[in-house]
Amino acid sequence: MSITALRLAAGLVLALALGACSGPGPQFTILSGSENDILEPMVQEFCQSRRATCTVKYQGSLDIALALKAGNDPQADAVWPAASIWIDMFDTARRVKSVKSIAQMPVILGVKRSKAQALGWIGAKVTTKEILAAVEGGRLKFLMTSATQSNSGASAYLAMLAAGIGKPDLIEAGDLDKSEVLATVRGLLRGVERSSGSSGWLADLYREGERTGARYEAMWNYETVVKEANDKLIADKKEPLYAIYPEDGVSMGDSPLGFVDRGRGKEVEGFFTDLQAFLLKGETQARIAATARRVELGRAAPLKADATTNLDPSRALTVVRPPEPAVIQKALSLYQEALRRPSLTALCIDVSGSMKGHGEAQLLEAMRFLLTPARTREVLVQWSKEDRIIVLPFSDRVLWMETAGGDESAQADLLGKTLQLRAEGGTDFYTCGARALTAMKPLLDAGQHLPAIVIMTDGKSQGAMTTFEAAWRADGRRVPVFGVTFGDDADRSQVDNLAKLTGGRVFDGTKSLTQAFRAVRGYN
Amino acid sequence: MAISRRAFGIGLLAASAAGTGGYVYLRQHPEIAGRFGEPKRLSGFAGGEKEGFLANTRVRSLLERRFGLILDARRAGSVEMVRERTLLDQKPQFLWPSSSVLVELARNSGVKISRDQVIFNSPIVLYSWDRIADGLVKGGFAEPAGGPRYTVDLLKVLKAIIAGETWEAMGVGGLFGRARVVSTDPNKSNSGFMFAGLVASLLSGDVIALDSLGRIDGEVATVFRRMGYKPPSSGKLFDDYVAGGAGAQPLIVGYENQLIEWVLQDAERWKRVEASAPSKPVILYPRPTAFSAHPLISTDRAADELIDALVSESLLELAWEEHGFRGPLGTIGKARNTLLQSRLIERVDQVLPMPDAPVMMALLDRLATA
Numbered sequence: 001m002s003i004t005a006l007r008l009a010a011g012l013v014l015a016l017a018l019g020a021c022s023g024p025g026p027q028f029t030i031l032s033g034s035e036n037d038i039l040e041p042m043v044q045e046f047c048q049s050r051r052a053t054c055t056v057k058y059q060g061s062l063d064i065a066l067a068l069k070a071g072n073d074p075q076a077d078a079v080w081p082a083a084s085i086w087i088d089m090f091d092t093a094r095r096v097k098s099v100k101s102i103a104q105m106p107v108i109l110g111v112k113r114s115k116a117q118a119l120g121w122i123g124a125k126v127t128t129k130e131i132l133a134a135v136e137g138g139r140l141k142f143l144m145t146s147a148t149q150s151n152s153g154a155s156a157y158l159a160m161l162a163a164g165i166g167k168p169d170l171i172e173a174g175d176l177d178k179s180e181v182l183a184t185v186r187g188l189l190r191g192v193e194r195s196s197g198s199s200g201w202l203a204d205l206y207r208e209g210e211r212t213g214a215r216y217e218a219m220w221n222y223e224t225v226v227k228e229a230n231d232k233l234i235a236d237k238k239e240p241l242y243a244i245y246p247e248d249g250v251s252m253g254d255s256p257l258g259f260v261d262r263g264r265g266k267e268v269e270g271f272f273t274d275l276q277a278f279l280l281k282g283e284t285q286a287r288i289a290a291t292a293r294r295v296e297l298g299r300a301a302p303l304k305a306d307a308t309t310n311l312d313p314s315r316a317l318t319v320v321r322p323p324e325p326a327v328i329q330k331a332l333s334l335y336q337e338a339l340r341r342p343s344l345t346a347l348c349i350d351v352s353g354s355m356k357g358h359g360e361a362q363l364l365e366a367m368r369f370l371l372t373p374a375r376t377r378e379v380l381v382q383w384s385k386e387d388r389i390i391v392l393p394f395s396d397r398v399l400w401m402e403t404a405g406g407d408e409s410a411q412a413d414l415l416g417k418t419l420q421l422r423a424e425g426g427t428d429f430y431t432c433g434a435r436a437l438t439a440m441k442p443l444l445d446a447g448q449h450l451p452a453i454v455i456m457t458d459g460k461s462q463g464a465m466t467t468f469e470a471a472w473r474a475d476g477r478r479v480p481v482f483g484v485t486f487g488d489d490a491d492r493s494q495v496d497n498l499a500k501l502t503g504g505r506v507f508d509g510t511k512s513l514t515q516a517f518r519a520v521r522g523y524n
Numbered sequence: 525m526a527i528s529r530r531a532f533g534i535g536l537l538a539a540s541a542a543g544t545g546g547y548v549y550l551r552q553h554p555e556i557a558g559r560f561g562e563p564k565r566l567s568g569f570a571g572g573e574k575e576g577f578l579a580n581t582r583v584r585s586l587l588e589r590r591f592g593l594i595l596d597a598r599r600a601g602s603v604e605m606v607r608e609r610t611l612l613d614q615k616p617q618f619l620w621p622s623s624s625v626l627v628e629l630a631r632n633s634g635v636k637i638s639r640d641q642v643i644f645n646s647p648i649v650l651y652s653w654d655r656i657a658d659g660l661v662k663g664g665f666a667e668p669a670g671g672p673r674y675t676v677d678l679l680k681v682l683k684a685i686i687a688g689e690t691w692e693a694m695g696v697g698g699l700f701g702r703a704r705v706v707s708t709d710p711n712k713s714n715s716g717f718m719f720a721g722l723v724a725s726l727l728s729g730d731v732i733a734l735d736s737l738g739r740i741d742g743e744v745a746t747v748f749r750r751m752g753y754k755p756p757s758s759g760k761l762f763d764d765y766v767a768g769g770a771g772a773q774p775l776i777v778g779y780e781n782q783l784i785e786w787v788l789q790d791a792e793r794w795k796r797v798e799a800s801a802p803s804k805p806v807i808l809y810p811r812p813t814a815f816s817a818h819p820l821i822s823t824d825r826a827a828d829e830l831i832d833a834l835v836s837e838s839l840l841e842l843a844w845e846e847h848g849f850r851g852p853l854g855t856i857g858k859a860r861n862t863l864l865q866s867r868l869i870e871r872v873d874q875v876l877p878m879p880d881a882p883v884m885m886a887l888l889d890r891l892a893t894a
Binding site: 070084088092098101168169170172247248249254282297298299316317318321 | 569575579599600611700702706749750752754755760763769770771793794796797803
């Protein structure tokens with residue numbers, strides 16, 4: 001063989017080898033808790049180094065768990081909820097493998113510093129029982145994620161429940177049948193000023209409240225999210241949150257990252273293994289520890305304690321032992337059906353002409369889900385008897401208005417009436433929102449319910465935002481507006497403005513209206 | 525050179541015979557089969573404590589290159605893998621639980637066993653933290669065994685737990701609430717399963733038999749109820765232990781090999797822990813304890829040769845040196861690791877045999893409904 005031929009052959013081999021090395025990595029999807037969004041740049045950094053396209057979809061831990069139930073397709077290659085107990089409880093077919101904890105995150109109570117001062121909690125040892133007493137005495141209100149959608153809410157709830165029972169180290173079967181315990185916890189959850197399905201969003205709500213003057217007092221959240229919120233509050237020259245670590249025990253999220261085996265082959269699994277190893281190597285763990293997460297023994301030094309905010313990721317904690325899965329299930333059902341602060345929800349549903357066909361069918365299917373207890377119970381968003389539901393179908397005017405309780409027969413009546421709706425006419429959700437406020441007023445004044453207006457729409461509203469805004473301001477700015485958009489021509493901007501004004505949120509219902517509805521339920 | 529037709533025919537016949545003979549020979553000698561042809565892919569379930577061993581690149585490479593085997597081993601609890609329909613319906617070609625009793629349970633679940641053999645052994649131990657172990661010594665529950673290792677009077681600890689004693693009362697300061705020891709879920713995972721057998725035998729005063737079960741099952745249930753949530757796999761429980769620290773996981777049940785493996789995975793980290801961690805992991809050897817055998821169950825003839833591969837000397841040495849699994853007879857391997865020498869006990873005395881399968885089944889049923 002000539003030298004030229006040899007060179008050519010060698011060049012070809014080299015080009016093939018390089019091509020093999022630098023080929024694009026896989027398309028990879030991770031279902032993650034919202035508290036991990038601050039870690040996403042590290043994930044993306046790794047993905048870019050491998051020329052892989054990574055998508056991180058944020059969901060509540062319980063939603064992630066439900067996606068793992070036998071028969072469901074999680075549509076993801078990896079799951080990263082806040083605590084592994086949810087994987088263990090719901091992944092009965094063991095599709096998730098190679099689960100490793102990336103960090104440890106205790107759920108603590110962040111209290112506005114001046115409030116903590118007023119309660120005598122600066123530098124003091126505070127127990128969950130004392131927090132309970134402050135809430136019962138009307139001296140403290142807090143934000144907390146929904147216990148049936150998010151791990152931080154479930155953790156805070158279980159810790160309060162255990163303290164209410166008087167056995168902070170463990171809730172056992174049988175403890176939940178005592179009426180005095182339930183009364184205590186119901187009283188405690190009256191302290192919930194706002195709820196959400198996402199711990200990250202809850203922290204944003206707290207900060208937004210400082211900016212708009214809504215001024216919340218405290219929130220249950222991960223130590224790391226409290227730190228993150230504080231960094232932003234301090235940058236905005238606002239008062240930071242003071243960290244309360246209950247002496248009698250805190251719940252700990254272990255942030256597990258696991259591979260979902262969907263038969264996508266060796267390359268995808270290998271990519272996952274390398275991603276996990278990247279997140280666990282010393283250098284990355286040091287960056288993770290800098291976000292106030294606690295990392296495994298000896299992996300990296302924890303963030304230093306801060307006396308002003310009392311945040312101290314190196315502080316040794318007594319950890320509340322999670323109860324048995326059956327006890328957790330029972331506790332969550334109790335929360336949803338009996339203990340949480342009852343909700344007052346006005347559903348403004350768009351039945352304008354543009355909804356004809358697919359939109360109308362989707363809408364009615366979503367209402368069928370929302371008002372069928374057997375279906376809502378499956379995913380823990382069922383209504384309780386104390387809840388109040390107001391349905392207001394609208395086009396360019398409100399067609400009718402019906403108020404019902406959350407018991408099964410009332411829901412059935414409401415559904416029966418709703419299913420007769422047919423789409424026609426123009427669109428005006430501002431007027432519908434204002435009408436909803438008027439209808440909600442008597443119950444709002446009693447102060448027992450957690451209110452929300454949900455506007456489901458596929459398009460633009462005629463009329464003016466001031467129609468709603470004036471009524472909302474006059475009513476004491478108490479009710480958040482949530483938007484659910486769907487249909488091909490959905491325009492989010494108008495509902496976005498309403499959500500922004502009122503401290504609500506807009507959900508995309510174009511892929512699954514039912515999913516969007518379930519998400520909204522976490523917020524009231 | 526020209527070849528006659530006759531010579532060509534004989535040559536062809538000889539080559540064919542050699543090929544067949546070679547094939548038969550290679551089948552009988554799996555250790556060299558891997559050098560030829562396509563490797564064989566096998567899928568099945570293995571207990572979480574063996575996940576590190578199975579993920580070890582040297583193990584995978586030896587299995588593939590020398591034995592022609594590529595494993596897809598998913599983590600599953602030892603007990604659930606031999607009983608749960610959702611797992612068995614996935615038609616695993618092998619099951620690798622962590623106790624010989626489970627071979628019997630697999631058979632009872634209708635699993636067709638082609639071959640089974642114990643690959644290695646590991647004693648059941650308790651993991652704790654130096655300050656907690658020192659408290660237990662002070663309280664009269666444990667004894668130092670030279671170096672940072674301890675033996676623990678398991679019956680005495682169990683009685684204190686059943687009586688609802690606080691950590692404080694047992695001599696351990698700084699921990700809130702009542703004492704507990706946490707194992708995996710006995711209905712899913714072997715370490716919890718074996719611990720249930722051990723607890724039952726200890727409380728009854730002898731290896732537990734069916735007729736004496738009723739006398740102590742309430743107390744066994746109390747020990748398990750006090751644990752709260754029990755993870756489905758020992759690998760996860762151990763991860764929780766090292767990640768959570770003394771406040772989260774004061775006392776857990778595990779296999780001896782788990783700390784060894786954890787230390788060897790990252791020796792530098794271990795040196796940092798030994799030098800500066802506020803609490804350091806320690807092993808407490810229960811007296812008496814039970815040995816966890818790890819039998820590989822082949823449910824498909826294709827997986828039979830996996831057994832021969834795993835008991836080969838090279839893989840058994842790797843199992844000890846890098847993952848801390850003792851050999852099939854409970855003996856430690858040739859190599860001694862200086863990082864861990866002062867923490868391990870060479871010979872484990874006072875070993876209780878596991879109760880029979882029917883007794884364990886009855887006990888599990890009672891624990892599931894307790």
